Amino acid sequence: MIERFILDKNDLSYWLRQIRKNASLIAPVKSLVGDVVFESLEQIHEISLDHPLPPPSVKEFLFPQIETMFEYNGDEIKEIIDEEMRVVVGLRSCDASAIKIIDRFFAGETGSDYDMVHPNRKYKDPYYFSRRQNTVFISMGCNVPGAVCFCYNLGAGPFLDSGFDIQLIDLEDRYLVEADSEKGKGLVRRYDYLFRKVETGDLEDRFEALLSSISKFEKRIDLRETGQKIKNSMPDSFWQWVAERCFECGGCVYVCSLCTCFNIVDYNFSNQSGKRCRIWDTCLFKGFTEMAGRVIPQEKKEQRLKRWWFHKILYYPEQFKTFGCVGCGRCTITCPGHIDIATLSEKIMGWR
Amino acid sequence: MIENIYRPFKVIISEIKQLSENVRLFRLKLDREIDYLPAQFFMLGVWGAGEVPISVASTSGRDPYIEFGIRKVGKVTGALHELKAGEAVWMRGPFGNGFDLKTAHGRDIIFVAGGIGILPLRALINHILMERHFFGRLFLIYGSKRPSEMLFSDEIPLWKEAGIDVILTVDIKDGLWRGYTGVVTEHIDRIKTDFREACSYICGPEVMIENTVKELSLRGMPDHLINISLERRMKCGIGKCGQCYHGIEYICINGPVYTYEDIKKRLALYGA
Numbered sequence: 126m127i128e129r130f131i132l133d134k135n136d137l138s139y140w141l142r143q144i145r146k147n148a149s150l151i152a153p154v155k156s157l158v159g160d161v162v163f164e165s166l167e168q169i170h171e172i173s174l175d176h177p178l179p180p181p182s183v184k185e186f187l188f189p190q191i192e193t194m195f196e197y198n199g200d201e202i203k204e205i206i207d208e209e210m211r212v213v214v215g216l217r218s219c220d221a222s223a224i225k226i227i228d229r230f231f232a233g234e235t236g237s238d239y240d241m242v243h244p245n246r247k248y249k250d251p252y253y254f255s256r257r258q259n260t261v262f263i264s265m266g267c268n269v270p271g272a273v274c275f276c277y278n279l280g281a282g283p284f285l286d287s288g289f290d291i292q293l294i295d296l297e298d299r300y301l302v303e304a305d306s307e308k309g310k311g312l313v314r315r316y317d318y319l320f321r322k323v324e325t326g327d328l329e330d331r332f333e334a335l336l337s338s339i340s341k342f343e344k345r346i347d348l349r350e351t352g353q354k355i356k357n358s359m360p361d362s363f364w365q366w367v368a369e370r371c372f373e374c375g376g377c378v379y380v381c382s383l384c385t386c387f388n389i390v391d392y393n394f395s396n397q398s399g400k401r402c403r404i405w406d407t408c409l410f411k412g413f414t415e416m417a418g419r420v421i422p423q424e425k426k427e428q429r430l431k432r433w434w435f436h437k438i439l440y441y442p443e444q445f446k447t448f449g450c451v452g453c454g455r456c457t458i459t460c461p462g463h464i465d466i467a468t469l470s471e472k473i474m475g476w477r
Numbered sequence: 478m479i480e481n482i483y484r485p486f487k488v489i490i491s492e493i494k495q496l497s498e499n500v501r502l503f504r505l506k507l508d509r510e511i512d513y514l515p516a517q518f519f520m521l522g523v524w525g526a527g528e529v530p531i532s533v534a535s536t537s538g539r540d541p542y543i544e545f546g547i548r549k550v551g552k553v554t555g556a557l558h559e560l561k562a563g564e565a566v567w568m569r570g571p572f573g574n575g576f577d578l579k580t581a582h583g584r585d586i587i588f589v590a591g592g593i594g595i596l597p598l599r600a601l602i603n604h605i606l607m608e609r610h611f612f613g614r615l616f617l618i619y620g621s622k623r624p625s626e627m628l629f630s631d632e633i634p635l636w637k638e639a640g641i642d643v644i645l646t647v648d649i650k651d652g653l654w655r656g657y658t659g660v661v662t663e664h665i666d667r668i669k670t671d672f673r674e675a676c677s678y679i680c681g682p683e684v685m686i687e688n689t690v691k692e693l694s695l696r697g698m699p700d701h702l703i704n705i706s707l708e709r710r711m712k713c714g715i716g717k718c719g720q721c722y723h724g725i726e727y728i729c730i731n732g733p734v735y736t737y738e739d740i741k742k743r744l745a746l747y748g749a
């Protein structure tokens with residue numbers, strides 16, 4: 126059951142200051158060059174909540190770009206498990222939706238018949254979950270969706286109905302605070318003197334805000350239709366056309382809230398000691414699947430692009446009953462070739 | 478704390494045997510009971526070099542040790558080849574599904590191996606010989622590039638004694654070679670069986686697999702009785718890193734063994 130409260134906007138910084146006493150607080154901050162990024166918050170007033178979505182997703186706080194898994198020294202092996210307490214505030218509904226999905230991925234629980242066909246699939250990733258257990262996410266509903274956003278079509282926004290830790294809905298002078306997970310509820314209960322009870326008027330305002338937000342989406346993308354079309358009728362020449370526009374930068378994968386592929390590499394400090402790390406990797410790079418004898422199963426760029434698309438739009442729904450995309454639009458901001466999910470979907474629907 | 482499935486355990490090498498110029502067989506002493514199936518694999522590693530997937534070459538329930546045949550091709554396999562008896566390797570596993578034997582009960586079996594594909598098939602053959610009475614007639618076609626690259630020349634006579642019809646073939650023969658020449662598919666018709674009722678286990682380079690499957694299919698072998706062990710690049714072995722992803726499958730957990738029926742349905746799904 127979701128618990129709802131009202132927080133006066135003036136009390137937000139006090140609440141965050143209290144939270145920061147027991148955990149490191151991460152929030153969107155404007156950097157010196159003007160980019161908004163998720164960072165550990167030094168000064169509470171630096172928090173920047175009225176910004177478009179930060180280009181890097183919050184996945185890095187659960188699955189960092191590079192992380193040490195083990196340190197070795199001769200036969201001595203040390204597991205490096207990150208158990209720092211973190212509270213991340215200011216992520217959006219799409220980010221929170223993505224976390225729900227990658228939770229299932231890293232737990233090895235697809236939640237579909239796929240589990241039953243493959244009973245040995247349930248491997249739980251210890252690095253991801255040690256962070257996940259110690260992190261609380263306070264996401265924000267979006268009253269004004271960005272120009273690149275299409276989360277509404279994917280059921281990943283602008284507000285969420287459930288499955289989050291805490292969700293804040295901006296009601297002009299106050300926040301509607303919704304707590305769903307036990308961790309989220311705990312973070313509200315501990316400071317209950319800051320919150321007051323919800324009244325009918327607050328819920329009416331929430332409803333108004335939601336309707337108004339939904340009416341403001343500029344992008345309408347139906348990935349179900351895109352899926353049908355790439356499954357049945359996109360010619361090889363189309364994928365070649367896409368490949369010509371791909372710079373193989375991997376930007377879309379790095380910013381994507383849902384892409385989780387990685388490589389594992391050992392770095393030596395000396396001839397006996399070093400560390401084993403995992404690093405983000407992408408299926409769009411040619412070396413990704415390279416095997417002995419330089420055999421590369423997905424050698425051509427168009428094959429690799431096609432695989433990324435098929436994975437997100439056709440295979441993800443089969444395995445997880447949801448698309449491998451939450452409509453955050455980050456790849457639209459990032460892709461220099463304009464072959465991001467939204468732009469290319471529109472292209473596919475118009476292709477004949 | 479969550480169990481760390483990436484954490485390997487240490488095992489001491491008791492014996493190393495040179496099988497060919499660049500393939501060595503490592504015999505390891507296990508200090509714990511581990512059950513595994515033919516065509517399952519372990520991640521074998523050397524700290525500082527990394528980990529690689531290697532199929533078991535020994536047979537659980539028969540051998541009191543575990544064996545891996547490793548071909549030296551690069552960084553990690555090179556580091557493994559540097560190791561001597563008495564030294565340690567680090568391993569985790571077993572991973573993957575392994576060969577399914579139930580569908581083979583009561584049938585003639587054709588094993589087809591190309592190159593080091595014989596390693597997992599050796600585990601399978603020795604397993605099947607343990608339960609010989611469940612199966613019909615057994616045939617092995619084993620091809621390598623050169624006679625010097627044929628592995629297990631000391632064990633093949635034992636297989637023959639146990640009643641397996643063995644066909645050995647090489648691409649390039651030398652003066653002493655008394656077996657056949659040519660690729661494995663050229664010798665399929667030497668097998669006297671009803672292909673529509675028999676089943677097969679295939680392991681080797683991808684082109685060899687493709688051609689063998691085609692030939693067996695042509696002779697009427699049903700898709701679900703053609704078993705193939707696939708190879709992909711693997712880093713985690715547990716369906717997380719994505720390196721082995723193909724079609725809708727993580728080969729490391731859903732495979733590496735697929736029937737031809739699965740391959741058509743799940744791996745070539747939608748043609749991606």
Ligand SMILES: Cc1cc2nc3c(=O)[nH]c(=O)nc-3n(C[C@H](O)[C@H](O)[C@H](O)COP(=O)(O)OP(=O)(O)OC[C@H]3O[C@@H](n4cnc5c(N)ncnc54)[C@H](O)[C@@H]3O)c2cc1C
Nearest residue numbers: 415416417529530531532547548551552553554709710711
């Ligand atoms: C399920 C499975 C079972 C296997 N069983 C055996 C076995 O029993 N015996 C054996 O000798 N080999 C086996 N292999 C192949 C073996 O894993 C690779 O030869 C090994 O990973 C190469 O690693 P490397 O560090 O020595 O090579 P690298 O230095 O990494 O590079 C050499 C070449 O190998 C490629 N490579 C890297 N990782 C892999 C990989 N996982 N698979 C294939 N090529 C790769 C590189 O891209 C490069 O082209 C198996 C592979 C799989 C997937």
Ligand code: SF4
Nearest residue numbers: 381450451453454456
């Ligand atoms: S594919 Fe693009 S729109 Fe979809 S979640 Fe990833 S970055 Fe966002």
Ligand code: FES
Nearest residue numbers: 714717718719729
């Ligand atoms: S080896 Fe990592 S997903 Fe298969």
